[in-house]
Amino acid sequence: MNRRRSSINLFLLALDSLSVYRGLLEDSVLRKLRELFIGLEKADIQLRDIVNDYNDFYYEFARCPGLSLAHHILNLIIFEENSFSLNAQAIHPSMRDNTLDQAVSSDLRNLEIIAKLDSKAIKAEIIKCCKLHATGNDPADILDSDLQSILQSLPDWGFSSALFANREPEHVQALKETFLTSPRWEDCLEELKQFHRQFGCGIFARSIAFIWERSEGQGYLKCVEQPDPITLHELVDYHDERSKVLENTMQFLKGYPANNVLLYGDRGTGKSSTVKAILNEYHPLGLRMIEIPKAFLADFPQILRILNNRSQKFILFVDDLVFGDNEENYTSLKAVLEGGLESKTSNILIYATSNRRHLVKEYFSERAGVQSANRDEEVHAGDSMQEKLSLADRFGINVVFSSPDQKQYLKIVDGIASHRRLTIDQTTLHKEALQWALWYNGRSARTARQFIDWIEGHLAIN
Template structure:
């Protein structure tokens, strides 16, 4: 009986060492079950057919190209194992050369697995079950794609996938793979560039964001001076030079959050990553930092709409990270926060009165409490103020957005409608300008129907 592909493929799966974690993948698990079923002479046709369709269903569910090779390449690129961790660490240990050699051997094994085609499986089944009545059933088994012609690749994945596809021996791609992991990291941090910190049952974890806000710096109109300070600081950070934590504060709708998100979209191909942390989880900062330090990527921890009430203590955690804790300082992490307030912690007149109060219920050292609250914003090295636009600036923003969208409307009519919109809704702001242009574009498209 011919075992030219089945037995070697099963042996290749069993021989994985550094990439052994791939065996836990549901599709690879189904593939192994199919190969075992094909290799066992005591399994009946019903069991083998069931294993075949279990594998095929999993492939159809998890691979858009129906290519086993494509799926395996994704697993290789995003796998977290001793080799990939070694490459994306800040300091590489030359003594781990043996791990690299074993990883290269595993790549050749995975290449062999990727070459398993449905025709070989069907031919093997025909040998296992030579009954003529079974042949028509076997011939109708669905097939998968051996080599995909898909070119829908994101920029940071294109080069490494092309390298593997063009190589006769995947182990020859080890240097390209090392460069990829050093630049983009591994696992979650190679697959995504935007993340959010979440909690389930009291345990925090990092979740990758499939579709981050696509806004770009080119789409943002006005506030160039304010925005340039944040961009310059980010570029310094990416180049490994000293950089500051940044607080963007000011009037609502002025583009603070959009600026931060646009910077991520501009620089993620240079290794920038952004993790949004809800204000309620700021106490998790030490845990988050331990997960991100010693990686080659640069992380911005992003806190949106930051303000603390009088009974909240989370601001002490943030203060320790900004300037204080022993393990807080790490060169690959910055904090960018937005707020509508310059002073992030609410302060009350009664606290000032407490400085000279004879009321025994007042704090003795009320001045210390007041200074502690006021000091939080001071710990951000750079403070950038975004103020509401005056009428001229508001109309300039409207014109800029409308021009980028190629909306044809007389200038006087555009201004009149924009000012009317601001009166009806949220007042003059960059956000209001964008909302107005969204409405205007929809109206013009409806009129063209």
């Protein structure tokens, strides 16, 4: 009987032999699959238990896009953070490239064994084991027809490539194709290393945009599944202002010294859109972006530790930055900008937007306090005032985005309309655009885009 269960033993041994990729055993799908195999190895197989184990596995597996065990396991391999993947993508590797190669090659061999399983193969093993248990003789003996019918009706699965179309980044698809077309997965070790060198590992290989969030007092990075698709090509005018930010970003990506950037000015002028468009333009060069809400700026040290020694370049994006008179979060930002004992590394820049040149609110009473004889006033009130005013100066580059005049506003309207391929008389377009600006938020790049959104829909339904 043990000889006839050698296939189940092989599958279990393949999973139990994982070393570098041992963390994959915590995956819900592989964990349930392993529990199914363990159940089939028992001397006293209970049919109800086996059916439950199979359906527990299928319940987890059915959540996987495409219902492909091979694709699911490859996702685990590609995005796993372990000693191998972290070392491969590190700026300063802690080990020689070949230190873990033998162990990783062995893991890839074992994972390939599991990846080649399909529902027919697993159900065949279940039926064979149940026959052996029922008769104790040859597995060709026939089970009770009702029991065999139940086992045969356990759910199947079949891979659907259509479900993967346009759902994965090209670099992930390319690496998967390398594995799936290779005679042996272990032969893809170098391609896997190169993937991690170029795209990183864990969530940084999975996505390009992240938001720092907090839950139950703990901060964590959340992937942005669908980042704002705005492109530089869609942004009209403000070329001089934008060129300063682009030049600084290219210096950063090429490994040259670069500055933190503050984009400030009137609302709706395209400050935030510029930063988001930079990510969409340069993420193929290894750029990643993390948006940090102002309320969580005190978490900067934790974020810096997460990003330390990673090969990707990170822009920490703080939108609509302004501090109230009693807020102390600005000291965390100031410390990072200036550099403390735990300063940011060369793979990190801070890009912030604000509608204010002076990021910390200042009051006339503070200016009066400089000359005040009031015993309750601060003795060195001037120092505090200068500290508040100096925060913006700690950014290496300040770029001003001012509201457009009428001519510039209409130029932006024309540019967006041309990009959208709208067929409308220019005189009518300009007349409607100026009317829209009067009715709503005044002249700005945002107002121009909102107007075009309206008129495009208006033209479509009339």
